[in-house]
Amino acid sequence: MEEVNTLKATYEYDNKFDIMDIGAEGEFKYKKTIEIDNSVYIDFDENNVPFALEMFNASRIFNIRKQDLHNPKHIDMNITIKDGIIYLKITYIYETHNASVIEEVDKKVINDYNISDMETVLVTS
Template structure:
């Protein structure tokens, strides 16, 4: 399993979440995982960013809960599949919420097998 440093950015105005690798990369392609969910790959076919456009709708939460959540993102690529799982945890008035969103598509892009965990 690869360990890379990622940053989390939430753009409230555009309701956009971006999990992006902090290392240098050269963009190659974006793969649509689901409506509004895109996984970006570099020229070595390594995932370096996951974007959620319309994040509050995708995650089923109010925008204000996306400013500083606890999260885990799991990206797994096998010979046959590309999978993403986003886990988001936040609290309101001492009540805890745990949201999970999974997406899976065929690996029609000949991406190499890899597993990456992103946390904050």
């Protein structure tokens, strides 16, 4: 597998609709969106680099309160494509009651999109 492509990312959360958006900084030419499940979508550019994620029902998926999705301390979003599978792992860290809490979401889908094996990480600061 090639080396890991690490991209700095921005984060937004819509409390009213419970939607999490994570997007790489910079310019990307959109090519396609891949549905990981009925609530999670990843956008890929023309070079098949994943550069954005949209997650509906984020509080339910992470099993945390909506208010805890407003100010994350740190987020890592890892997309690995290997052996015909697209793997998504999101690590979400937030503060509550003066303590750091780590929540993770792991999802996968069959790579029916002919995307070559690769790994990309989007990281918030």
